[in-house]
Amino acid sequence: MLRWLFPIRPTQWLGPLFAAGAVVLLLAVVVVVSGVVDLSAAKPHPQGWARFLHYTFDRSTAYHAGPQPPADLDTPVRIAAGAAYYGQVCARCHAGPGFGQNPVVLSMHPRPQYLTTDLPTARFTAPELFRIVKAGVKYSAMPSWPADRRDDEIWQLVAFLRAMPTMSPATFQRLALATPQPNAAAIPFGGVPHQTRYALRNDAEPPRASYSYRTPVFGFSGYALGGDAVATCTRCHGADGAGGGAFPNLTLQTRDYTARTLAAFAAGKRRSGYMQVIAAELSPSQIAALTDHYTALPRRxxxxxxxxxxxxxxxxxxxxxxxxxxxxxxxxxxxxxxxxxxxxxxxxxxxxxxxxxxxxxxxxxxxxxxxxxxxxxxxxxxxxxxxxxxxxxxxxxxxxxxxxxxxxxxxxxxxxxxx
Missing domain, CATH: 1.10.760.10 (Cytochrome c-like domain)
Structure with a gap:
């Protein structure tokens, strides 16, 4: 009996091992096909499973950490540039100093972290933050960076994340939030006479039929539909359009060049995690109106x-x-x-x-x-x-x-x- 349960020769283990594997595989198929596994977001992960996933994520992030940061990582110009993107996109889930998180966001599992108090500098090094921002996290709502090969933009967001935990609410609002300009005319969304297909680095991801690779898109902020596109542009380029630091001066170019650039960003033909997100929300009439607006501003x-x-x-x-x-x-x-x-x-x-x-x-x-x-x-x-x-x-x-x-x-x- 014992020899049958515990064979002496190694080759005698093969049969029982294959049989056990087949049983486990059959049970797994039955569980999956039956649909008894609850994947709804209404129930959080069990505590032990959540701890395991977080540990796996921490180890993966440490192993795949990014390159060494630039020497000027924590300079004001990089922090301000990162704040502009954070306010446009990331704050929708992670909030910021003086602001709590949306109830819809807190209904997600896993819940996005409140980065103001969950100090990213205490948990992760700069190269690890770079990895998280660039690659995103599978099986969560954390996306990868939308523009390939724009590591400079990723470092800007990393700089802001390192500075945000000690940032005052007033500073956060000044750097990250768009302020409507009293003298700026509204630019209506208008109709959508044509749609332009835009390119993504994961275009081949199946099933393509269930996705729409078309602009204009329904965006995070709704500034395009609300007609306050100039306010969003002002966040980075200033009320006078003169930019500064990490952002270009929009008053210096010809109308033709500005129009072509916005169209290229919207179609994904020019890379930028910042501008592709912005331009893809604009209707063709808004792109034309914004081009006229910045061309008409005084040049300096x-x-x-x-x-x-x-x-x-x-x-x-x-x-x-x-x-x-x-x-x-x-x-x-x-x-x-x-x-x-x-x-x-x-x-x-x-x-x-x-x-x-x-x-x-x-x-x-x-x-x-x-x-x-x-x-x-x-x-x-x-x-x-x-x-x-x-x-x-x-x-x-x-x-x-x-x-x-x-x-x-x-x-x-x-x-x-x-x-």
Whole structure:
């Protein structure tokens, strides 16, 4: 009897093990097919199971922690940039200083954490926070970052999360919440004459038939349907549209370039976890109206020039770097070429923003999107520049007065008249 229960030879264990496995598998299939497992959100996870899941999540996060943070992680410019995204998206579940969590959110299981008191800096390191924000969490409502290869934006949100637990309610409201502008006209949502398909990195995820990859979308804040799109833009770009820090000056570009950029964000053809979320909510008529609004604002440089510009910055802008095979920036970003070919105008933009965008190009976060045949030359250009050169050319353009602009249509008309 004992020999039957406990065979001596290892090969004699195979039969009983396969039989036991088959029984367990059969029982699992019966349980799943019967439907007795309760997956409703009305009941929380059992305490032991919840502890197991949280432990597994903590260990997974530690194992897959992100890269080392940038040296300027906890600077005000990154914290302010992260606050803008948090107020637009994350606060809907995690609230913020001075605010509680929505009853609908607290009916979720697992419940989203109240990050103001559940100190993220006490539980997770900066690389671990980076991992959570970038990858999200399976089997919960925590999504992954909506834009691929935009690690710079993720670090901005990490900076804010580290600062929020000690932030006052007044500071939180100033940084994270949109304030309606008294003189800003409402921009009605209007009809939806056409819809544009937008691209996601997980487009192939089945079943596609049950999802809608179309813009405009029903968003988190409802600002588009409510007509207060300008207030949402003001959160990052300021009431005067001049931006600053991590956000661009919208008054410096041509109408054509701004319209194309908003449309590209809405369609997912330009990556940004910030702007794809915003632009996808806008109707085509609102994109046109916002473009008119910012084109009509007075044009001015974002910030006052701070000290002399390094000589290499002016050389890169006006002469180039022949030893590295680089032509001058002005060859494409000059006034006429920018207006005619829809390159952005750089004069007067914020220094930090320009330098950061160059680093994003260098890392592949901007440039050609999958499926696009046009190759963006800025990726190759940025990879030939070191940090010192990037900072220098950004300082040069930040110190310049805004360039005069001419619309693409006007430029074409002028060229036709000359010929």
């Amino acid at each position: 440089a974002t910030e006052a020039a701070a000290g002399p510009v390094p000589a290499i910055g002016q050389q890169l802008a006006l002469v180039g770097l022949p030893s590295a095979g680089l032509g001058p920036c002005a060859a494409c970003h000059g006034v006429d070429r920018a207006a005619a070919k829809a390159y952005p105008l750089l004069e007067g933009q914020a220094r930090w923003y320009l330098a950061n965008q160059m680093r994003v190009f260098r890392a592949g976060g901007r440039g050609t999107i999958a499926g696009e045949k046009v190759v963006d030359p800025m990726v190759a250009i940025a990879r030939k520049l070191n940090d010192t050169q990037i900072e220098a050319v950004a300082a040069y353009y930040a110190a310049q007065p805004p360039a005069k602009v001419q619309s693409f249509a006007a430029r074409e008309a002028q060229e036709q008249a000359q010929h």
